Amino acid sequence: MASNSGTDGRSQIRRRVGLKLWLSAGWLGVLVLAALLAPWIAPQDPLAQDLFLGRLPPVWQQGAEPGFWLGTDSLGRDVLSRILYGARLALIVALVAGSLTCLIGASLGLMAGFLRGWVDVVISRAIDIWMAFPPVLFSILLIAVMGPGLVSIILAIVVIDWTRFARVVRAEAMAQGAMDYVASAQVAGRGRVSTMLTEILPNVLPTIVVLLTLEMGIAVIVEAILSFVNLSISTDDPTWGGMIAEGRTSIHQAWWVLIFPLVTLFLTVLSFSQLGEGLKDRFDPVLR
Amino acid sequence: MADLYSVENLHLSLPDLTKKPLLGSAPRIEILKDVSFALPKGEILGIVGGSGSGKSTLGRAMVRLLEPTGGKVLFGGQDITHLDEAALRPLRRRFQMIFQDPMSSLNPRHRVGQIIAAPLALHGFADVPARVTEALDHVGLPRHFAARYPHELSGGQRQRVGIARAIALRPEFILADEIVSGLDVSSQAQVLNLLEGLVKELGLTLAFISHDLSVIRRLCSRVLVLYRGAIVENAATADLFAAPKAAYTRELLDAIPLPDPDQLWA
Numbered sequence: 001m002a003s004n005s006g007t008d009g010r011s012q013i014r015r016r017v018g019l020k021l022w023l024s025a026g027w028l029g030v031l032v033l034a035a036l037l038a039p040w041i042a043p044q045d046p047l048a049q050d051l052f053l054g055r056l057p058p059v060w061q062q063g064a065e066p067g068f069w070l071g072t073d074s075l076g077r078d079v080l081s082r083i084l085y086g087a088r089l090a091l092i093v094a095l096v097a098g099s100l101t102c103l104i105g106a107s108l109g110l111m112a113g114f115l116r117g118w119v120d121v122v123i124s125r126a127i128d129i130w131m132a133f134p135p136v137l138f139s140i141l142l143i144a145v146m147g148p149g150l151v152s153i154i155l156a157i158v159v160i161d162w163t164r165f166a167r168v169v170r171a172e173a174m175a176q177g178a179m180d181y182v183a184s185a186q187v188a189g190r191g192r193v194s195t196m197l198t199e200i201l202p203n204v205l206p207t208i209v210v211l212l213t214l215e216m217g218i219a220v221i222v223e224a225i226l227s228f229v230n231l232s233i234s235t236d237d238p239t240w241g242g243m244i245a246e247g248r249t250s251i252h253q254a255w256w257v258l259i260f261p262l263v264t265l266f267l268t269v270l271s272f273s274q275l276g277e278g279l280k281d282r283f284d285p286v287l288r
Numbered sequence: 289m290a291d292l293y294s295v296e297n298l299h300l301s302l303p304d305l306t307k308k309p310l311l312g313s314a315p316r317i318e319i320l321k322d323v324s325f326a327l328p329k330g331e332i333l334g335i336v337g338g339s340g341s342g343k344s345t346l347g348r349a350m351v352r353l354l355e356p357t358g359g360k361v362l363f364g365g366q367d368i369t370h371l372d373e374a375a376l377r378p379l380r381r382r383f384q385m386i387f388q389d390p391m392s393s394l395n396p397r398h399r400v401g402q403i404i405a406a407p408l409a410l411h412g413f414a415d416v417p418a419r420v421t422e423a424l425d426h427v428g429l430p431r432h433f434a435a436r437y438p439h440e441l442s443g444g445q446r447q448r449v450g451i452a453r454a455i456a457l458r459p460e461f462i463l464a465d466e467i468v469s470g471l472d473v474s475s476q477a478q479v480l481n482l483l484e485g486l487v488k489e490l491g492l493t494l495a496f497i498s499h500d501l502s503v504i505r506r507l508c509s510r511v512l513v514l515y516r517g518a519i520v521e522n523a524a525t526a527d528l529f530a531a532p533k534a535a536y537t538r539e540l541l542d543a544i545p546l547p548d549p550d551q552l553w554a
Contacts, residue, residue: 025330045300085337142419177395178387179392180387180388180392180393181393181394181395183385183387184385184387184393185406186353186373186436187351187353187380187383187384187385188380188383188384188406188407188410188411188457189377189378189380189407189411190406190410191373191412198406199395199398202395202397202398203396203397237397263522267371283405284397285396285397285437286396286397286437286439
């Protein structure tokens with residue numbers, strides 16, 4: 001029986017680590033370092049204003065001052081330093097809000113999709129009702145009630161976005177629940193909850209990871225939007241969204257105030273979404 | 289008690305959700321109607337029938353994946369018809385099942401070793417790794433396959449893993465539900481030979497569900513023919529092939545392609 005000799009190569013298939021994973025993980029790694037080391041590597045104090053140094057262009061343009069690599073805004077604050085400090089808030093929101101949303105949404109979705117019955121009825125109705133609220137207005141309302149601040153931003157993201165996880169994970173868990181390996185677990189005498197955690201969860205996990213990294217990107221955007229409309233943390237503290245809002249008003253005189261935080265935000269959100277795909281390609285044992 | 293299984297006047301109906309009225313409960317479809325038979329220890333029973341005849345439903349009622357709506361299922365003299373999961377758990381080790389599609393019945397994100405080990409651990413076997421190795425040996429798979437994922441195996445190898453998982457628990461009864469219908473003819477023969485050998489070696493009782501009478505003839509000592517949820521014939525294999533009594537059985541027999549169309553079964 002040649003087919004049983006174990007040399008048929010089916011287990012020799014190896015996937016190379018994708019460029020996607022390296023690039024996105026690389027950018028996020030740089031960002032994490034920047035956020036952690038901001039007090040040591042930032043060339044200037046991000047809050048220091050100096051009207052004589054207002055709207056300095058980036059260092060390679062005429063009229064630039066040394067030490068202000070990416071120029072300054074209209075109040076003379078260093079753009080690079082503010083981006084570095086802004087990374088702290090962006091990453092904290094991404095990690096904390098993303099993980100909490102994922103944990104709550106995915107757990108509810110998993111239970112609804114696999115346990116079905118009244119659990120599903122309750123959770124599905126809650127999702128339907130929740131999704132009838134316009135999300136942006138909902139978040140602005142929430143923060144207006146709770147007052148601006150880091151905790152409010154995180155809570156607003158969790159409260160609004162858990163349905164994203166719940167819906168997708170529920171559908172996936174339902175599809176997995178129809179597979180015979182679930183019946184097989186029952187024949188082996190495994191209980192429902194244990195089956196959900198040991199059999200279903202590993203099969204839904206790749207989807208959850210992709211959603212989680214997407215959600216981290218979304219959290220960064222939501223934070224930027226809230227900063228843009230001045231509902232994030234105090235206006236003094238550097239945030240990317242706040243910088244973009246300020247830069248917008250002086251786009252014709254000082255494009256760098258808008259463009260650099262915008263590019264940083266773009267690359268970060270893109271990296272988060274690609275990271276999920278890349279992780280799945282690399283670590284999911286099942287080739288799709 | 290010589291009969292391992294004794295099925296008495298079994299009825300099973302499921303709600304027809306496509307015809308469910310807006311209010312109230314759905315009408316029920318009778319899937320099994322008054323099915324009675326006995327399965328003596330050590331016998332290989334074939335269960336045949338066309339699609340929709342209720343053969344898989346009957347099998348699933350026997351291993352209590354489904355709860356019958358009427359009648360009785362006795363396993364080893366014990367009434368298991370309406371036992372709940374908690375009460376069934378200690379019995380579950382004794383009746384196992386091999387599924388039709390191993391791609392669906394083997395968790396794609398568990399390794400083969402884990403798939404075979406999980407039920408053993410659940411039932412508190414002490415020497416799990418040794419039993420996993422033994423099960424792999426029994427079904428003729430190399431031991432290093434324990435580290436593989438199901439998609440890294442061929443169809444026949446996957447079905448061997450399904451068999452290994454079932455026999456590792458040392459059950460008294462195994463239900464094999466269409467286990468060779470997804471395989472090519474040479475893998476079919478290998479899996480059937482393997483199963484036949486294991487039944488003898490381990491003293492198993494087997495119920496073998498198939499739509500293919502030529503497979504049944506090769507393996508089983510006795511055959512149940514199901515038609516629309518009722519037993520139309522219950523006979524020893526040799527008698528059934530020599531002198532089919534029910535009209536439906538003759539139809540099934542006529543559907544077998546013969547190597548020589550002029551030659552008759554004898």
